[in-house]
Amino acid sequence: MEITDVLSIYAALLSTIVFAWNMRKAIPRYKVEIIFGTDKVDGKYVSGAYISVKNPSSHTVHLSNIAILYPFGKQDLLEKVKHIFKYRRLPLSVGWCSSSLSNYGIDDTCPRALEPGKSIGILVPDKILGTIFEDYEVREIKASVQGELWRNKYSRKF
Numbered sequence: 001m002e003i004t005d006v007l008s009i010y011a012a013l014l015s016t017i018v019f020a021w022n023m024r025k026a027i028p029r030y031k032v033e034i035i036f037g038t039d040k041v042d043g044k045y046v047s048g049a050y051i052s053v054k055n056p057s058s059h060t061v062h063l064s065n066i067a068i069l070y071p072f073g074k075q076d077l078l079e080k081v082k083h084i085f086k087y088r089r090l091p092l093s094v095g096w097c098s099s100s101l102s103n104y105g106i107d108d109t110c111p112r113a114l115e116p117g118k119s120i121g122i123l124v125p126d127k128i129l130g131t132i133f134e135d136y137e138v139r140e141i142k143a144s145v146q147g148e149l150w151r152n153k154y155s156r157k158f
Helices: 003-026 077-087 126-133
Strands: 031-041 044-054 061-071 096-100 112-114 119-125 142-147 152-154
Touching (some): 031 142, 031 152, 044 126, 119 126
Antiparallel strands (some): 061 096, 061 112, 061 142, 142 152
16 A cells, blocks of 8 residues: 555545534524523522523524423333334323423423523422322423424433
């Protein structure tokens, strides 16, 4: 192998890495977390689940909906495999019921633009969590944020 062959391989690898890096940076990303939190509402401190949406990317993210998910049934492995083949995506929300925060009287401030490096937080009070959990044995929730381009991002279980 000559030096020109080595240089051409190096250039091809370098340009491929730069292309992949630029593609990764060009896609707006946001993170969704749900943690225990307190906030002051009408002069009183209220505790509950705090939904935090963060934008660590260098692009503005446009959010269209913030929802809360709770389990409504067990799904076996066969149902999840069917979901993968039918919809061609991961079954992250199979077995979970999605409900908009506005159904519980919580303002999710959507649609909104989330600037780079900024975050928003929404408190779901314990009183509302109690109404969600009263009909279900499993006391778990997730948060879901939907972008303007219908891309859903889910938090971990809380």
